[in-house]
Amino acid sequence: MRGSEQTVPVIDLTPWWSGTAEQKASVARQVDEALSRWGFMLITGHGVSPESRARIREHTRRFFALPEEVKRRYEVTIGGRGWLPPGAEANGYAEGTPTPPDLKETFAVGADRPIGDPVFDPVWFLPNVWPGEIPELRPLLEDYLARMRRLSDELLVLCAAALGVEPDFFTRHTTAPSYTMNVNWYPPLSMIGEPEPGQYRIGPHTDFGTVTVLDREDGVGCLQVCTPDGEWVNAPYVEDAFTINIGDLLARWTGGRWLSNRHRVLPPDPDAPDEELISLIFFYELNPATVVEPIPGGPVAYEPVRAHDYLLDKLNAITVG
Numbered sequence: 001m002r003g004s005e006q007t008v009p010v011i012d013l014t015p016w017w018s019g020t021a022e023q024k025a026s027v028a029r030q031v032d033e034a035l036s037r038w039g040f041m042l043i044t045g046h047g048v049s050p051e052s053r054a055r056i057r058e059h060t061r062r063f064f065a066l067p068e069e070v071k072r073r074y075e076v077t078i079g080g081r082g083w084l085p086p087g088a089e090a091n092g093y094a095e096g097t098p099t100p101p102d103l104k105e106t107f108a109v110g111a112d113r114p115i116g117d118p119v120f121d122p123v124w125f126l127p128n129v130w131p132g133e134i135p136e137l138r139p140l141l142e143d144y145l146a147r148m149r150r151l152s153d154e155l156l157v158l159c160a161a162a163l164g165v166e167p168d169f170f171t172r173h174t175t176a177p178s179y180t181m182n183v184n185w186y187p188p189l190s191m192i193g194e195p196e197p198g199q200y201r202i203g204p205h206t207d208f209g210t211v212t213v214l215d216r217e218d219g220v221g222c223l224q225v226c227t228p229d230g231e232w233v234n235a236p237y238v239e240d241a242f243t244i245n246i247g248d249l250l251a252r253w254t255g256g257r258w259l260s261n262r263h264r265v266l267p268p269d270p271d272a273p274d275e276e277l278i279s280l281i282f283f284y285e286l287n288p289a290t291v292v293e294p295i296p297g298g299p300v301a302y303e304p305v306r307a308h309d310y311l312l313d314k315l316n317a318i319t320v321g
Contacts, residue, residue: 008040008041038225042236057280085105103192109145151242174284184201213242246258248310
């Protein structure tokens with residue numbers, strides 16, 4: 001494991017799946033502590049094979065290596081399904097931090113089954129777009145999306161146990177949820193040149209929804225998390241672990257008991273000019289009509305917000321142009 005002495009904890013989910021009631025309660029307590037202090041945790045024992053992730057990386061690398069004029073056929077803006085080119089996104093604006101555009105390209109897929117609502121369907125349930133040049137991507141990503149949704153729902157059940165509420169307290173609101181998966185490619189310094197001042201692979205921000213499931217590669221230009229003291233530290237890297245963090249809506253639901261924490265991805269480093277990385281990021285949300293209001297007894301009295309409105313405002317904020 002690589003990271004800071006003051007670091008995000010690693011939690012083994014194996015006892016949650018198959019342990020005794022006491023062991024399950026122990027896992028729930030670890031989750032409560034991690035999300036209260038950090039808003040982040042690494043999980044092992046999640047049951048998702050590394051082979052599926054390796055194959056997605058293999059074929060998305062092929063996509064990102066296509067000529068730009070080919071990728072432009074699949075170009076979309078934030079919230080769409082397809083290719084987000086360099087310069088499309090600046091995550092720092094979500095928290096009001098002006099930064100140059102993030103140093104990445106993205107291939108995005110997500111929830112694609114309309115629910116019959118003319119307000120929500122055109123925003124959250126768009127058809128996925130599959131590049132004909134890389135036919136292997138569709139079955140791989142559809143399978144991964146299904147796995148991530150099941151895992152995210154189970155994480156929400158675990159979150160409910162950690163908070164001492166009914167097991168379906170959150171998942172009753174994920175019967176027809178919005179969700180997005182970003183495959184982010186971070187090009188090497190040797191390709192993109194020196195970053196602008198204050199430019200990151202992903203600028204400082206918090207996530208917006210409920211839980212985020214991140215599968216990342218180890219690298220010098222790594223994920224950093226803000227400590228409780230306001231310092232930036234490298235998030236630990238553990239082979240085959242997922243990095244989990246919660247978003248603003250889940251933090252609001254807990255009345256601030258849990259932290260939607262700031263994080264960023266460092267720019268490419270001159271000491272590793274040929275480093276290029278791919279991250280698989282699953283952003284889980286909830287039914288768009290859900291009104292999120294704090295569980296009684298939380299430390300902060302947030303105003304109720306509708307998921308659709310809150311999420312859409314955040315997406316608009318990080319869109320460049």
